[in-house]
Amino acid sequence: MxxxxxxxxxxxxxxxxxxxxxxxxxxxxxxxxxxxxxxxxxxxxxxxxxxxxxxxxxxxxxxxxxxxxxxxxxxxxxxxxxxxxxxxxxxxxxxxxxxxxxxxxxxxxxxxxxxxxxxxxxxxxxxxxxxxxxxxxxxxxxxxxxxxxxxxxxxxxxxxxxxxxxxxxxxxxxxxxxxxxxxxxxPCAYSTAEGMLHRAGVKHGEHVVITGASGGVGSAAIQLAKRRGAIVTAVAGASKADEVWALGADRVVPRGESLVGHLGREVADVVIDVAAGPAFPELLDVLRKGGRYAVAGAIAGPIVELDVRTLYLKDLSFFGCTFQDDAVFENLVLYIERGEIRxxxxxxxxxxxxxxxxxxxxxxxxxxxxxxxxxx
Missing domain, CATH: 3.90.180.10 (Medium-chain alcohol dehydrogenases, catalytic domain)
Incomplete structure (x- = not known):
């Protein structure tokens, strides 16, 4: 039948x-x-x-x-x-x-x-x-x-x-x-990435640090952040550096190396994070005062060390990102049809x-x- x-x-x-x-x-x-x-x-x-x-x-x-x-x-x-x-x-x-x-x-x-x-x-x-x-x-x-x-x-x-x-x-x-x-x-990777950028309000000219940059969400975040006119520092395994550069990253930091050592302190406006884990404290160290941290994953480990003084003395904003506004997916369809991402x-x-x-x-x-x- x-x-x-x-x-x-x-x-x-x-x-x-x-x-x-x-x-x-x-x-x-x-x-x-x-x-x-x-x-x-x-x-x-x-x-x-x-x-x-x-x-x-x-x-x-x-x-x-x-x-x-x-x-x-x-x-x-x-x-x-x-x-x-x-x-x-x-x-x-x-x-x-x-x-x-x-x-x-x-x-x-x-x-x-x-x-x-x-x-x-x-x-x-x-x-x-x-x-x-x-x-x-x-x-x-x-x-x-x-x-x-x-x-x-x-x-x-x-x-x-x-x-x-x-x-x-x-x-x-x-x-x-x-x-x-x-x-x-x-659908999943790009909407997750766009959802974080949307929630954090990433704007043209801002410096954005993206973890897990060679993965599905991270690579999507690079393209979508560059589409917004942001300056991107990508964190990825050393063997994936060429792939991340090709996506449009302005700088690549090898995963496992000190982010502060490469960038210095208080240089980034936004962190887009899917990794968390042991590197979490340095992600806050590189944020400027008033910076924004958006997270939608914890592939390196969900339990992190947070010095609450860093959070409030630097006036940081944290965004946990699962739910997505309707505009997020609707915008992705427009980006595809306009040829703005691939x-x-x-x-x-x-x-x-x-x-x-x-x-x-x-x-x-x-x-x-x-x-x-x-x-x-």
């Missing part, structure tokens, strides 16, 4: 959709064994206000791994890498973005690119056929309450499957000459090779975005 596109009266919109699909199920918190590739997963059906998307590409992100290994639990004190393979010993109750137990099995995947193949009640059938990306921080499911959202692939199923569904008003048609793989590199793709993989993709991601050997290509 098959289903056909909803709300479709004309034959040109009648597209047969199978009842079962291939996808990767996360069956619990833990190691790679918790990722199960299956070909008998029911295809979702769009509810009112939703669209059904035939997924063509889905990016790999740190949050996918963090969710799998239970890193979001407050019981975990180390960086992602420590539990990237086997996971952590945790209580499941607080091991998700929202701090409530995950629902298993779950199809992960915050980065979705594909084409709309069916629509639910209340959605124009004319949307069928559009090439789209999905906002990864979904607000429809929480009635657009302030500072609340669901994450695609965490609180609801995501893009690591042949089909997924999403709210129509948070599914964006994109018209550009990019490949599907390139588009699938954008992601760097490092490697692609078939969906069934998701474990290999995550292993490569954790190794940090490959620069650029790692993307799963979803077969028809």
């Amino acid at each position: 098959s289903i056909v596109t909803a709300n479709s009266s004309s034959s040109e919109h009648r597209i047969e959709i199978p009842e079962l699909m291939a996808g990767v199920l996360l069956v619990g918190h833990g190691g790679f064994e918790c990722l199960q590739y299956r070909e008998d997963i029911p295809v979702p059906r769009p509810a009112p206000g939703e669209v059904l998307i035939r997924v063509t590409a889905a990016g790999i992100n740190n949050t996918d791994i963090n969710t799998r290994i239970g890193w979001y639990s407050k019981a975990v004190k180390s960086g992602t890498e420590a539990g990237g393979k086997e996971g952590f010993q945790i209580e499941d109750a607080d091991a998700s973005w929202s701090g409530v137990p995950m629902s298993f099995p779950r199809i992960q995947g915050a980065d979705c690119c594909g084409r709309i193949v069916a629509v639910g009640a209340g959605v124009e059938p004319s949307r069928i056929g559009e090439r789209v990306i999905v906002r990864n921080m979904l607000r429809s499911y929480v009635d657009y309450r302030p500072m609340e959202c669901w994450t695609l692939g965490s609180e609801c199923d995501g893009a690591f499957a042949q089909y997924t569904k999403a709210p129509s008003r948070e599914t964006y048609k994109v018209e550009c000459d990019w490949s599907d793989v390139e588009l699938a590199s954008v 992601p760097v793709v490092g490697k692609t993989y078939p969906l069934k090779s998701i474990v290999e993709a995550q292993q490569d991601f954790l190794s940090k050997r490959i620069g650029g975005k790692l993307v799963l290509v979803i077969p028809a």
Whole structure:
């Protein structure tokens, strides 16, 4: 049996959709064994206000791994890498973005690119056929309450499957000459980076320090900060320096070396941080009085040493960045269509090779975005 596109009266919109699909199920918190590739997963059906998307590409992100290994639990004190393979010993109750137990099995995947193949009640059938990306921080499911959202692939199923569904008003048609793989590199990393720059109010001519600069969010932040006319100092592994320079960084500081030693004290207006960890105190040292610190990750470790005197004597502003204003994702679509940004793709993989993709991601050997290509 098959289903056909909803709300479709004309034959040109009648597209047969199978009842079962291939996808990767996360069956619990833990190691790679918790990722199960299956070909008998029911295809979702769009509810009112939703669209059904035939997924063509889905990016790999740190949050996918963090969710799998239970890193979001407050019981975990180390960086992602420590539990990237086997996971952590945790209580499941607080091991998700929202701090409530995950629902298993779950199809992960915050980065979705594909084409709309069916629509639910209340959605124009004319949307069928559009090439789209999905906002990864979904607000429809929480009635657009302030500072609340669901994450695609965490609180609801995501893009690591042949089909997924999403709210129509948070599914964006994109018209550009990019490949599907390139588009699938954008939603999570670029919205996270743009969200931090937006929250910190980065302006033309300001000096911005970006940590984790060779990773997905960091490399996006370099491009987006340069788009705003900022001066960028990027912190990255020495082996990735050439890649970071190519993204537009004005200066590159090797990860592990003293940031103060390279830059001096009180020279930066803004720090965009996804690393935290032992280097955190120096990030505040390089900020000018009145500087701003924005953070959306802690890959080097979530527990840091903070001298509160530095915070208040320098009149610093701190921004924790998860929730994103609507303008953040809408602006990204405009940047793409205007040709103002372009992601760097490092490697692609078939969906069934998701474990290999995550292993490569954790190794940090490959620069650029790692993307799963979803077969028809």
